[in-house]
Amino acid sequence: MARVAGVDLPRDKRGEVAITYIYGIGRPTARRILLRANVDPNKRVKAWTEDEVGRIRDIIERELKVEPNREVVPKGTGTPGIEAS
Numbered sequence: 001m002a003r004v005a006g007v008d009l010p011r012d013k014r015g016e017v018a019i020t021y022i023y024g025i026g027r028p029t030a031r032r033i034l035l036r037a038n039v040d041p042n043k044r045v046k047a048w049t050e051d052e053v054g055r056i057r058d059i060i061e062r063e064l065k066v067e068p069n070r071e072v073v074p075k076g077t078g079t080p081g082i083e084a085s
Contacts, residue, residue, distance in 0.1 A: 002018075002045050002048060002053045002056075004019070004022065004053070004056060004057050004060060005022045005057075005060050005061075005064075007021055007022045007023075009021055009022075009045050010045065011044070011045045011046040012044060012045070012046065013044065013045060014041065014042050014043065014044055014045075015030075015034050015039055015040070015041055015042070015043050015044070015045060015048065015056075016030050016031055016034060016041035016042065017030075018030075018045045019033060019034070019056070022060070024064075025060075025064075033056060033059050033060060034056070036059050037052065037055040037056045037058075037059050038055065039052045039055065039056060
């Protein structure tokens with residue numbers, strides 16, 4: 001099971017859906033994270049490699065701030081989500 005931002009992601013879900021299990025991340029943000037990590041949004045979590053999990057984890061840690069109440073916001077701002085590149 002992939003653990004990202006303190007959340008065990010469900011293995012049988014597509015990545016785009018599984019990342020939304022992290023409080024504060026919706027479908028659009030999940031899709032942007034996966035595209036930046038170069039991971040197919042339709043690929044199931046159980047098929048992710050350790051490298052893919054690491055890239056996803058790095059993007060979330062670098063671009064989002066997971067607060068103790070589990071709200072995810074972009075670093076340096078007070079609004080949820082991340083800017084599209």
